[in-house]
Amino acid sequence: MTSTADTSFDSQQYRQPVMERTTKELLDEFNHSDIPAMETVSPAEAREMMTDAQSSVPFNLPPADVLEKTITVEGHEIPLVIVRPSQAKDVLPGFMFFHGGGWVIGDFATHERFVRELVSQSGAVAVFVDYERSPEARYPVALNQVYAATQWVAAHGDQIGVDGNRLSVVGNSAGGNLAAAVALRCLLEEGPTIRQQVLFWPVTDVRFDTASYAQFHEGYFLTRAMMRWFWDHYTTDESERGSIWASPLRASLDQLQGLPPTLIQTAEFDVLRDEGEAYARKLGEAGVDVVCMRVNGLTHDFGNSNALCQVPAIQSAVRMAAQEIRRHLK
Template structure:
């Protein structure tokens, strides 16, 4: 889809600057709702180029501006740098969005895989720090646990795109200190009921043949248990990355999951204006 793209350096975060790409649907004027997007790539890879297609689709479909955060990557930048940069960029948008024709009251957050981890962490952190507030969170196959001991890890640890040794290695590069992983902003599944209660309504999308499937669904259950409105959908016949991998874009699963995410975001924005 045709979009307008603006790259901007925000004067925030641990290092004093965070690069964001703001993607708006072409030909749409006036103030738009905003979706902060945190990309996947195992905390060590990914950028606005690898995720260009999905953020264009979301911006166009939801008629919203996608604020894509180029957080610092591991292993050079380890936890909590990516989380703090992403939170700082989100807070800046929530406080200054009007200067960029972004509606601060219609703010959503989304992420895939490792970006789903960071999006969940930012949502938890925003509650802890008194804002910003989100109307919706959308997590595509998020990495939220460090146990590597679920049934989906057992079943799909080899031959389905990401492996058990791979995910263990990537988490070690991002957050090598196992004691630190007990913090919910490192592994969101560790959050208490109190830390999760009152969070924005959530859409969690998981892939059937994915090592991360079970932890994503367990996180959905924890949110439900804390009183959060949750829609959790497992797409059969799909692998990790099916929403964001361009080679899988034409599959039924990708088509349906992207459509569901867009409709959910639109509903979230509508509810915020009522």
């Protein structure tokens, strides 16, 4: 093997993002397909699009015991899906899981593999909250439901084999937004004690003008137009959009102080990257123990993508998150 340096090497070339190869293949195929832009179809059609995308590729489901339970809080029914480590009989720590999809699309089926991965690798029980989606139920319905479900599990977790005193909140994308808001409500409204929050590529602010929005606004799965569409279905009221419950990045340092240890993961090729990382910096300034991990080469929602679940970088990121959940719920 020669030790001679590559004289054609351009150091500037690798200061720009380089996409992971399997992700690039999938993205090229998507961008050259006749799949309509999500913001041009109805919410019902958008939901079918996500279901089709997640079910169109072969993948394995990690073993787990899955059961459904509906709770009633203040006269309102909230469906839950309980995902336990396979054949585990003891009361175990748990994490609330709030799914992504811009508050509009997504459900347990589109997130089941991802949730099972986290359960099998963390040893904790996932409580998946099947909240009502927008536009049928607009802000703050979903937030109120996931918060009520968290309160219920903290108080009555023994009914589903969960230790309500050892509880994390976890969510991806818009679900990360809900997880951040629930953690804030638990703190500011003296609700349940949350051991940890895990925010996967979260929505943290209703702005579309960050550097990552400018760089990746089109052609990288999640677009600026799609995010505007999601937000418009969630709420068009400016005071609601700017509240800390919808835009947690706007919480003051005093409001953030006292939040539990936090893990935030972001994707390099993602419009939401900068607002997720900004939230991590603000949490750190408020004295919160925070780990922020950007995964280079990947696009939005990488951990939940069934088509990409064999990518080594994605497997490592999911494993790291599960280990953090395990560590904080000891």
